Amino acid sequence: MAVLSLFRSEETSPAAQDGRTAVIDIGSNSIRLVVFDGHGRLPAFLFNEKVMVGLGGRRDENGDLKDDAIADAMEILQRFRSLATAMNVTDLRAVATAAVREASNRDDLLGQLADIGMPVRLLSGGDEAKLAAMGVLSAIPEAEGLVGDLGGGSLELARIGGREVKECVSFPLGVLRVAELRASGKKGALKRAVAKALKSAEWIGKCEGQPFYLVGGSWRALARVDMQRTRFPLPIVHHYTMQPERAAKLVRLLARIDKSKLTCVPSMASQRIPNLPDGAAILSQLVKQAGLGELVVSAYGLREGLLYERLDEDTRKIDPLIAATREEGERQGRFPEHGDLLNRWIAPLFVDESDTDKRIRLAACLLADTGWRAHPEFRAERGLEMALHGNWVGIESNGRGKMAQALFTNFGGGVGVVEELVNLCSTQELEQAARWGLAMRFGQRLSGGVAGPLELSNVAVEEGRLVLALDQGDAELYSQPVAKRHRQLADAFGKEPEMRLL
Template sequence: MSRRIGIIDLGSNSIRLILMYIGSNGSYRLLDEIKETARIGENMGPERVIKQPALERAVQTIKLLQKFCRANKADSVYGVATAAIRSAVNGGEVLETIMKETGVSFRILSEEEEARYAYLGVVNSLDFHDALVMDIGGGSTELILCRERKMVQWTSLPFGAVTLSENFLPTSLAEPEQIEQLENFLTRQFAAVPWLETARGLEVIGVGGTMRNLGRMDRKRTRFSLNILHNYRIHAERVKDIYELLQNTSVDERKAIPGLSKERADIILGGVAAAVKLLDYTGAPGIRVSGSGLREGVFYEYLFRDWPEPIITDVTEHSVQNFMDLYRVRREHAEHVAKLSLSLFDQLRPLHGYGLWERKILRIAALLHDVGNVVSYYNHHKHSMYVLLNAKIDGLSHRERVLVALIAASHGRIDLKFKLQQHADVLFPQDGMLVRRLGTLLRMGENLDRSSSGVVEDVVCTIKENEVQIDCLASENADLEIRELYKKVTNFNKVFGKKFKFPKE
């Protein structure tokens, strides 16, 4: 039976909801998300008291989110609260009021739980080995050291985008003295984390609204060709360029910066300052933005509650299999096309010279090449390309995602030259030939299973001086497959330098 799960994150700056779908076959996806800036941690002061106006904003926001969940038939709604509630002397009373007024029960996360959920959101959606995760919230910042994808160290620092802005940046246009005091404070905070020395040189994986807005601003500045934020990389120098821009603009001027949320204009400078000073302190090459964080971590813990640990071992493979289930790909056909395409790839290696990475790309493209059928059979190869360029497939870099999409679409006709130019900022110069070669192998694999019945069980390739002879190991007559292959595969000679032929019967 399918389920819909709502998860509400009551943060210091914003209250966010994700509504997740879990299918009867175990597949899952994000259905919707809502973010409201309630600022429950605003002006708490040294007495650490959540003020009545902030509480009222939170109650009204959560009422709206609860109403949304009911309208969308959520089976369960889980609430978690972070730094503002955790540190407030009246945090318990606030949650009692929220429960009474909205019917939503919130669990206060400890510092360690908050760090762990951020880690779960990242480790289950990105492919990495060693990294330093930085989750900048409104009232706290979590640092998590990952070695071989395991969480080995963590700390929660008592500042976030809201508190830094309130304490150090009270004016609309930051003054040099304010920036200096802010940066000195941040450097002292990082220096007080003893294990941070061991994270020097590691890439920073950024979680939270500050990091997402940083990614969106950079994406606009570079005119990035993909509308994808998850797994987006920002070089350290570009982060510092944005930091300099924010220092020299007022709050109102920041609202006009492309990619920056207007609601975050007054607190973005404090958050980005924290990111920049961490880059300076650790010598990190840059930031990789994660679109998954605490809320997704809570969801993964729920979804994988029967596992020994709620951690995906192979993010890419898991995501591809989930994708196939979500879009009801014909598994038997897709897996057979992948088998035939990879058999051709392996046997023709002397002609192309590619290795395991390219083989992985071909396999994923073959498994997902028909996903566009969910839109329509007609032009489904183009629909496949669109879906693969826009839907969530975790574990793939942006270059890998574009390659998979173009190769998958190559089992039909596309304007490949235009697409290569469109995504030249993501692709390498040699990727055009890579797409043509792997696309040809996929088209051959597709047509060798044209009847979707597995008639051609495998192929044997014999590379000769001027041609490649392909023998079909077929369980019955394969005339349809061979005829379609001759008809549809016309560029083999162009990309491999030899003709192909089947032996005469």
């Protein structure tokens, strides 16, 4: 298995990330513009606009896109082109998927777009599947299993593992077509269609029992229904996980629920509601017939895959969580490289931790100096909010909870466990994260955030004592405020504080 790099390469330095990239995705249900700031491992989302045009359902009996559908698409696409220009986008990529690909008169639309200076990459079904899978790998590098991208006109499946995309396939089983199958009145029509599709791609059997990564607006909307139903404590849909049996339960729920109640689901687009039963139906059939494991939602898909596709192998190996938290720390912090140095300084106190916890601890340290602009009475809440609701990837809800506890403690929230986090982490995990926060807070108070005192000192646990070894020249730094934080940290470890001069 490839190892993620926690360290920055030249490709991800701030100087290498200048410029903006934009993707225009012409889909069967919607047309979307996403503008990204930078070109590195994980460029920030600057702008995101979606318009439900419904090209997939606006064809005549000959298979042509209707004139009004083309006119509506052109109006939106001209707006998007103008916005991209105004936002100083230096790299604009436009792609079209099943609705345009299958239209008899697709050249009419593509020709009009070429005339206004917007060449479009017409994706095959295999292209869609691969790019969606690359988007998942961009955000969840260690993902292994089956990726499913459900659109309006097609369903793409791809097998991933070892940070690579393996087999890919596309089927004409988008939510619009599922609706047609279910409305045909033929009992078991969808079940037979899914069985036929799976039989034609026998490699899907290799994914039995493995996670199924859900991509696409219809499945994200379905996950939001489940989050509401289960009272999930975070509003973050990315990396939300459901057990496989939830798919069938959602089918039954959507069959009996008053659809007006679905408008109350947070972040639910009203245009998605009519497609929810069909999205749940095909998900349930796929899970049952392919014997898939847990269902993991990915907010990253085709559009992010287009960016990931162009990265070199070394840049792809960079950990996306560490890249994002390091960039945020450099942007909002006072002292360059402070987070990495602080993490190295406190690491001897946590030598027995798992690699997963070491990674979350590093992310917390990289954000440890980002609260200084906030009012002192609200810094702890800022740390909590940043960890829980920040646009991070490569981290599950449990990791967000640990990072939130560490930052809450680091920013002065006290030595106790945050009660609202107990639904995300165990008490023991939160107590350990609080110790991270106390250690970070101790190091920052000792050094004032500058490098020298941390580089010339060290901390360790020794036979009932938590020892700070300080350089002779820095002895004056150990004043009452520092001693107080030393005592707090030692108490959290059940040790006595001791200061030694080197």
